[in-house]
Amino acid sequence: MIQTFTGTVLGSMYGQVSDFQRIRPPVTPADGEYDRLIEAVALRRDREAFARLFEHFAPRLKAYLMKAGAPAGAAEDFAQDAMLTVWRKAELFDSAKARAATWIFTIARNRRLDVLRQDARRTPMPEIELSQDEPERPDQILSMSQDAARLKTAMARLSADQIEVLRLAFFQDNPHSEIARLLNLPLGTVKSRIRKAMIKLRTLLEDDGGEA
């Protein structure tokens, strides 16, 4: 199957969207606060900063794994392991490249395969790198930079159905068939709903030329 991600074609499908992109909510103060806390852990092994990160993220990491079907005990171990990775790898965090929640999500994402798959052998899983020392990217890619406010606006523009399939896709194990079962929908409908949600999100994020 050929997939072409041409913003112009998709953009015309959702042409009405661009007006909304000028309305930007202010960045939540908490977003930047957690970034500073990870930096404090990196710079000074700041236990107080780590405690505040733990208080916010550990219960969410536990909830994250329980959504995938893990029992409470395993989910608590998972949350602790993920937070230990935050401590150990804090130097790799760069707030110019990713927000705290994004970075911690990637840690959780990398761990989940190990935990949920009993048959996983001790070979490294295909991980998403936590450091992002990538070469310079072309302009159109820079416009997709992780801008928390822009993402928030874009996600607010998705329908309730679309947010729901995204949430299920991110949290369920074996997501497509599981989503079909939970929503009582045919598998094909689930896949096309996911695809539409993704295309809309991409359009909302890409069409915005990255202006401040």
Add this chain to the structure above:
Amino acid sequence: MSARHNPSEERLLAYAAGTLSPPEAVVVAAHLAMRPENDAWVRQLQAVGGRLLDELEPAAMPDDALARVLARAEADAGQALASTPLNDMAGLPEPLRRYALGPWRWLGPGMRARDVHAPRDGDCRVILLEIGPGRETPKHTHGGVELTCVIHGAYATETERFDVGDFEEADTEVLHQPRVVSPDPCLCVVALDGQIQLDGWLGKLIQPFIKL
């Protein structure tokens, strides 16, 4: 230049969420290393995952959880994190270099393969497949989904051409006979699920000798 072949939106989302099977994730990771624009999109999806994680209803952690994590953090102070040694195929995209490789196996004239010792998932495993210029694989169908990413050279199926970085998904419906169209051998990384079924009387004759 022909259209670029990318993974479907559902597959990129499953990769970003960490719900793809490990062998499939290895092939997607190789593709992303060669397609910065898709890698940037997966990074953006990490931010979506981060937001969804942040919005989860917290699940209470045990009172001593923080103290236990800090004790473990203390215990490994000063220890360097071990990094995975890289294999000897310098031309491979970085995500593939972290896996040990099996010996090359002869499959037929101008055709050889070696195992990538990545995590398996049931029947699904990862191989490197190298096919000489002008050669074609025997006509075959698949017992399950086959994901392919081109690392060097190019091949063409009956209808489409696949160049470096291109990604192909073939399922049980597809009768497949790729032919190498580059002047150099074509090297691909492939996630195979289930047995390959060779088509035709010759295929049925040689099937027992071809073990991928």
